Amino acid sequence: MxxxxxxxxxxxxxxxxxxxxxxxxxxxxxxxxxxxxxxxxxxxxxxxxxxxxxxxxxxxxxxxxxxxxxxxxxxxxxxxxxxxxxxxxxxxxxxxxxxxxxxxxxxxxxxxxxxxxxxxxxxxxxxxxxxxxxxxxxxxxxxxxxxxWDSIPCDLGVQFLKKHFDGELNGVETYMSFKTGPQGVHTNYGTWQSAIHGFAAMGELKELRRRLYSEVFTKQRPDSKYKLERKTLPFRTEDANGWCVQFPGSDRSVVQRTQQYRYEKFNERPIQIETYFVVRGMLYLIGIMISGGLFGLMASTRFGRNLLERYPEFFSFGMFSRVGPTREQLKDTSFSIKIVGNGWADKLAEPTDVPQVPPNKKAIVMIKGKDPGxxxxxxxxxxxxxxxxxxxxxxxxxxxxxxxxxxxxxxxxxxxxxxxxxxxxxxx
The missing domain is CATH 3.40.50.720 (NAD(P)-binding Rossmann-like Domain)
Incomplete structure (x- = not known):
């Protein structure tokens, strides 16, 4: 058009x-x-x-x-x-x-x-x-x-960091945090339903991505000698104030497709990415791990999915509801995403070049906004x-x-x- x-x-x-x-x-x-x-x-x-x-x-x-x-x-x-x-x-x-x-x-x-x-x-x-x-x-x-919010802040934030990284960026880790007011906040039913069926269909992604990265994307991504570690267990880091767990949203896959596209069209070196969610306290961390395990178990069966859809408030411990949050709750809610990039001070001549030294430069982008949902x-x-x-x-x-x-x-x-x-x- x-x-x-x-x-x-x-x-x-x-x-x-x-x-x-x-x-x-x-x-x-x-x-x-x-x-x-x-x-x-x-x-x-x-x-x-x-x-x-x-x-x-x-x-x-x-x-x-x-x-x-x-x-x-x-x-x-x-x-x-x-x-x-x-x-x-x-x-x-x-x-x-x-x-x-x-x-x-x-x-x-x-x-x-x-x-x-x-x-x-x-x-x-x-x-x-x-x-x-x-x-x-x-x-x-x-x-x-x-x-x-899925996934403009993260996807554009990574591109913003690439533009302002004076050197060659190897990978980024993102740390997402939320702040709520005294009334708390919950998310409406549509997001809960999407998560249930998205989890149930995860097994279809492998074949889908094999086809996507051979039919739409055709250029082999350059291998990195310095792999970004994917942390699967809760951990603490100087880059985040709290316990960090993997963020299950779409940010990582969206950024990866952006990186592949820009590599093929503009010869930009594709960066690696891992995304994490920051949990302030140990009790909250334990609650998330228990609810996440229960969710995964139930979403893997039709009977379990029916229960999850029927009783969102109960099985999400109040985080999701058929009735959306109030405007007062939303006014007190905000988010931040810290994007931590590591790479090299010197720019590579070609995106396929392999640096001979470990990453030696760090840069951080901070994204802030009102309630994300x-x-x-x-x-x-x-x-x-x-x-x-x-x-x-x-x-x-x-x-x-x-x-x-x-x-x-x-x-x-x-x-x-x-x-x-x-x-x-x-x-x-």
Missing amino acids: SSKESREFDIIVLGASGFTGQFITEELARSAPKEGIKWAISGRNREKLSQVLITATKETGIELSDIAIIEADVQLDESLRAMTGRTRLVLNAVGPYRFFGEQVVKACVETATNHLDISGEPQYMESIQLKYHKLAEEKGIYIISACG YTATSTCLVQAGITLIKEFDKLPNSGGILTPGAAFDGTGIFDRLKAHDLTIELVS
Whole structure:
């Protein structure tokens, strides 16, 4: 699709009546007027969508009664095509994406419409890339997943570190921390459901990645003499204040695909990455290990998955709920990600060169933002969408299915995020 092609709308938010869709609508309401963006919201139920605009008007102080409402059902192909054909970009908030994502991507490809979503589901993202990448290239459109908190902060943060690392970066370790207020916070049911079925389908990833890294990516990644250790047991480090455990989200796989893409397209040396979650106290650590073990055991069987889906509050020890968090809880919640990079002070002549000495240089990037599940996710998605619309000609490769770090590095997205209280800064 031409960057100058005119359509009725620049952006349509699909799934606006969902819990996350409400926050996305409010973020877009604040940002669209400043950028001259024409937008609308979409979903199955017009009455619920009308209420979304009423709530967004109340929360933002911006009158939204003139925003168009477009009815569309993700289970009806004709309905989806009618919606996607009216806009340059769909911001898709309808999950779990393993169940409802491909239908929307297919409609976007058929109508030559760009598509961003907030999936943190590796199997969905990688299967879509395998199946639709060449078709998206042919249509000149961008399909970009992981545009929420999973995984814009980490993926773009790694690219930011690479740009500011005066030398050659070998690998990064990320340390993620959360802060909540006195009321605590929990996550809504959709994320819980995605995690259940994502865990159950992990066995499919090996074959999927074998195909992805031979059919879409074709260049053999250079081997590193200095491997980044993957720590599987809880540990402590000077780089984090607390116990560190592996982070089970999509950041690692998304960054790896970004690195492979940039190696093949721009001859950048691909870096290694390991991601960790920081737990403040021993009791919390024990609780996470017990709940994680129970979750894994139950998610591996159909009977267990049914129980997990039926009783999310009980089996997650209150961390997930069918009722989303309150706005007061979200206001008191924030996150930080510390990206610690190690490498060499001297730049390599070629990405395939093998240094003869161990890494001798360290640099740190710190990322901070508001509550990750809804506020930061909405910020990331909306600012990525506005960047795509306003800076389409700066995106690489004239289309395809890309990661955020592959698509948006080289645009003004860093400034847009910073203007909306999500900062990515070099601190050491």
